[in-house]
Amino acid sequence: MFSLLSLLAIAAVTAVTVWTSRRSDAFHPIVIDESLRPVLQRARAETRVRALVSVGVSFLTIAALWTVNQNVPSTYGLALMLAPGTGAIIGLVTFALFPPVTVESPTTRRQASLVPRRPWSYGPRWAYILPTVAAASVVLFAILAGLSSRPSQDGNYRAIGFELDGTFSESSPFPGWYYGIPLIIMTLCLLAATLLALSRISAAPRPTLESLGEADRLLRIFSSRIVMKHGSGALFSYFGGVLLFAGITTSGAARFWNGNTFDAVQPAATLGVTEIVLGLVALVLGGSLLTFALIDMVTVPKFISTAGPAAREASS
Amino acid sequence: MIVLDDDDATPPFEQIRSQLANHIRAGTLEDGYRLPSVRQLAADLRVAAGTVARAYTALEADGLIESSRTGTRVRAGQSVTAAARAAARKFIGAIRAEQHSLNEALSAVRAEWAAAEEHDPTSA
Numbered sequence: 001m002f003s004l005l006s007l008l009a010i011a012a013v014t015a016v017t018v019w020t021s022r023r024s025d026a027f028h029p030i031v032i033d034e035s036l037r038p039v040l041q042r043a044r045a046e047t048r049v050r051a052l053v054s055v056g057v058s059f060l061t062i063a064a065l066w067t068v069n070q071n072v073p074s075t076y077g078l079a080l081m082l083a084p085g086t087g088a089i090i091g092l093v094t095f096a097l098f099p100p101v102t103v104e105s106p107t108t109r110r111q112a113s114l115v116p117r118r119p120w121s122y123g124p125r126w127a128y129i130l131p132t133v134a135a136a137s138v139v140l141f142a143i144l145a146g147l148s149s150r151p152s153q154d155g156n157y158r159a160i161g162f163e164l165d166g167t168f169s170e171s172s173p174f175p176g177w178y179y180g181i182p183l184i185i186m187t188l189c190l191l192a193a194t195l196l197a198l199s200r201i202s203a204a205p206r207p208t209l210e211s212l213g214e215a216d217r218l219l220r221i222f223s224s225r226i227v228m229k230h231g232s233g234a235l236f237s238y239f240g241g242v243l244l245f246a247g248i249t250t251s252g253a254a255r256f257w258n259g260n261t262f263d264a265v266q267p268a269a270t271l272g273v274t275e276i277v278l279g280l281v282a283l284v285l286g287g288s289l290l291t292f293a294l295i296d297m298v299t300v301p302k303f304i305s306t307a308g309p310a311a312r313e314a315s316s
Numbered sequence: 317m318i319v320l321d322d323d324d325a326t327p328p329f330e331q332i333r334s335q336l337a338n339h340i341r342a343g344t345l346e347d348g349y350r351l352p353s354v355r356q357l358a359a360d361l362r363v364a365a366g367t368v369a370r371a372y373t374a375l376e377a378d379g380l381i382e383s384s385r386t387g388t389r390v391r392a393g394q395s396v397t398a399a400a401r402a403a404a405r406k407f408i409g410a411i412r413a414e415q416h417s418l419n420e421a422l423s424a425v426r427a428e429w430a431a432a433e434e435h436d437p438t439s440a
Contacts, residue, residue, distance in 0.1 A: 109319060110320045111317055111318065111320075113352075117356060
């Protein structure tokens with residue numbers, strides 16, 4: 001518990017540090033005509049509610065699976081491992097089910113851009129490639145771990161064992177097939193849910209007035225950021241947890257007491273330590289991304305009216 | 317950018333078709349440029365998907381665009397030459413100096429075009 005609190009503290013400090021230092025195009029306030037303020041305020045509120053409900057549903061799902069894990073020990077921690085990913089999947093599907101946020105303005109002249117919108121149109125390319133590569137890594141890791149696993153005393157493939165000089169050592173819970181198959185299915189579902197949510201953001205109709213185009217683009221950027229941080233944060237969180245347990249069990253099973261010191265089976269022992277380090281890094285990254293998603297929700301784009309002094313200052 | 321005007325008597329599908337054709341012929345939409353999907357353009361213009369699909373079909377029949385599994389793209393070699401555009405600019409300058417409207421200018425072009433075809437049918 002102390003380790004978990006430490007990780008969360010590190011994630012929170014990292015998040016606040018980066019948040020206070022970042023200068024992104026998406027964060028600049030937009031100067032708008034006073035008459036458009038109600039339209040944009042409504043769209044802004046809808047964007048925020050959509051994101052808040054999505055994250056709220058995720059937390060409720062995580063809490064439910066945490067309770068299942070506490071009350072049904074026969075799942076051997078499976079419910080806990082699935083909690084962050086399942087929470088994100090249900091949260092992102094909820095996000096996608098919301099009616100699309102449109103910046104509507106009644107007019108007889110309607111304008112449309114001829115630039116095709118894609119689910120990945122509202123963020124840098126690396127923000128979509130990195131989580132996809134990470135998801136592929138999760139699947140690959142689950143397969144390799146499954147192949148390395150062996151049945152534990154309960155008959156489930158969730159242990160790892162090594163032999164040294166006729167002595168056998170086994171450690172559990174290792175992410176073998178018992179955890180690996182649900183992990184692969186969950187990762188694929190998370191990818192699909194993320195793509196669905198991003199598709200809903202990009203498919204929403206653009207405002208018919210070109211003067212509202214920039215504000216509309218910013219709201220889409222913000223929604224896409226929250227979706228990607230939510231999905232990626234969950235992915236890195238559970239991958240971090242899985243790597244951590246894989247590392248702990250691999251290191252434990254690869255060390256043999258010879259009476260004076262520990263003999264280590266190589267390269268398993270080194271691999272175990274590497275998994276622990278990578279797991280901690282992934283956990284911090286996942287925690288940071290989830291914290292960023294929450295921060296983004298309270299910093300939905302600000303629109304400055306042309307009638308106000310702030311607008312005159314910004315436009316001068 | 318496409319503009320749809322409810323106050324214009326021209327049917328919406330024709331407004332879309334003619335503006336896209338103009339963009340392609342003027343070269344603002346380059347060869348191979350991928351157009352937005354029917355659904356996206358229809359949603360943005362607040363018209364039925366069938367209206368945009370009809371415009372796309374007409375443009376495809378005119379040989380300006382082509383559809384495939386990867387989407388709808390501008391066909392190569394559909395834009396007018398730089399020399400033709402320069403001539404058009406010169407003509408516009410002259411016609412505006414005479415205080416004529418776009419419709420009057422187009423009428424003049426059509427009349428002269430017809431006369432030229434009558435004089436030399438192989439030149440068109």
